[in-house]
Amino acid sequence: MPAPERTSLAEVVAAGCDLLEEAGPTGLTMQAVAGRVGVRAPSLYKKVRDRDELLALVATDAAEDVGTRLASTDGTLAGLVRAYRSFGHDRPEAFRLLLTARPDPGTPQRMSEPVLRAAEELVGPERALEAARFATAWVTGFVSMELAGSFHLGGDLEDAFDYGLERLAAALVPPA
Amino acid sequence: MPAPERTSLAEVVAAGCDLLEEAGPTGLTMQAVAGRVGVRAPSLYKKVRDRDELLALVATDAAEDVGTRLASTDGTLAGLVRAYRSFGHDRPEAFRLLLTARPDPGTPQRMSEPVLRAAEELVGPERALEAARFATAWVTGFVSMELAGSFHLGGDLEDAFDYGLERLAAALVPPA
DNA sequence: ACCTGAACACCGTTCAAGT
DNA sequence: ACCTGAACACCGTTCAAGT
Numbered sequence: 001m002p003a004p005e006r007t008s009l010a011e012v013v014a015a016g017c018d019l020l021e022e023a024g025p026t027g028l029t030m031q032a033v034a035g036r037v038g039v040r041a042p043s044l045y046k047k048v049r050d051r052d053e054l055l056a057l058v059a060t061d062a063a064e065d066v067g068t069r070l071a072s073t074d075g076t077l078a079g080l081v082r083a084y085r086s087f088g089h090d091r092p093e094a095f096r097l098l099l100t101a102r103p104d105p106g107t108p109q110r111m112s113e114p115v116l117r118a119a120e121e122l123v124g125p126e127r128a129l130e131a132a133r134f135a136t137a138w139v140t141g142f143v144s145m146e147l148a149g150s151f152h153l154g155g156d157l158e159d160a161f162d163y164g165l166e167r168l169a170a171a172l173v174p175p176a
Numbered sequence: 177m178p179a180p181e182r183t184s185l186a187e188v189v190a191a192g193c194d195l196l197e198e199a200g201p202t203g204l205t206m207q208a209v210a211g212r213v214g215v216r217a218p219s220l221y222k223k224v225r226d227r228d229e230l231l232a233l234v235a236t237d238a239a240e241d242v243g244t245r246l247a248s249t250d251g252t253l254a255g256l257v258r259a260y261r262s263f264g265h266d267r268p269e270a271f272r273l274l275l276t277a278r279p280d281p282g283t284p285q286r287m288s289e290p291v292l293r294a295a296e297e298l299v300g301p302e303r304a305l306e307a308a309r310f311a312t313a314w315v316t317g318f319v320s321m322e323l324a325g326s327f328h329l330g331g332d333l334e335d336a337f338d339y340g341l342e343r344l345a346a347a348l349v350p351p352a
Numbered sequence: 353a354c355c356t357g358a359a360c361a362c363c364g365t366t367c368a369a370g371t
Numbered sequence: 372a373c374c375t376g377a378a379c380a381c382c383g384t385t386c387a388a389g390t
Contacts, residue, residue, distance in 0.1 A: 216375055
């Protein structure tokens, strides 16, 4: 009765990430994931409690990806914002998932800390949290709408992004 | 062979809206909607092509709600932004749906036009579109994150919102 | 100890048969 | 002309039985 495992949790999560982007949230079925890792659906329940936990693990993977991307920028608000937008372009479904499913506690910290530091650099410690939220809300909304096709009035999206980034910087200056 | 209809499209859409808020997108099943309007699931296919079309109709209803709310503000950017946020608080699932499903063409116009006018008032016609997108992206992101519980660093959300609104106004001033 | 087929409850959707 | 039960394909999930 040896029975070595034919897959691993990491492989299952990776298959989940791939399927999410290729087929959307509804395409991320237990059967499809199982097929990817060469096993039958019931076997997945040895690795995860249920589909919701798998989604949370995929969300955590996405949050870690964001954290890593942010950490390898120059740390300026513009750099952080651009890195976050790139993540949204590279993994649109994961971006959306992060606004729905809750990743592991602890991981979100890696996403917010660099932004908080950049905001503090600009407006000082007093209003750093509010300034960070201002910037985060803007870029989150911009990329969400961009991915959803919600900018339906034509015009150049890059213009709108550059304009927003410039106005953001102008808005976040030390208090008089 | 008279057979008068036992429900109507409007009733079906209204039931869809209610169920969406009460049970989330996954709770909005054809069987649950059918139960609400006193009919069996197959009968719904006399009113809508499939579940996706029902979701689009619910999204259209939500977009019209937003349009009406925006139209009954004072037309200032602050007024519009506050009305949009109130919509998100009153119908959180519908708010999320608007960032996913596409409502009927034409309806989005009613949502963006008042914002465009307010932006033009502030920065002039040259950059009105970009300014409107700046404001829209910020409030969309703020409410999305608020509803998702993504502001995980404590602090007062009303402070963050008021700060953002104030910085938004400061950022959107006529060019020098 | 992991894997599997079979089973169950639940979906969306179609369609022939009722009235 | 609308409504329905029955049916089909597809989910997520459980579990006893295999190795």
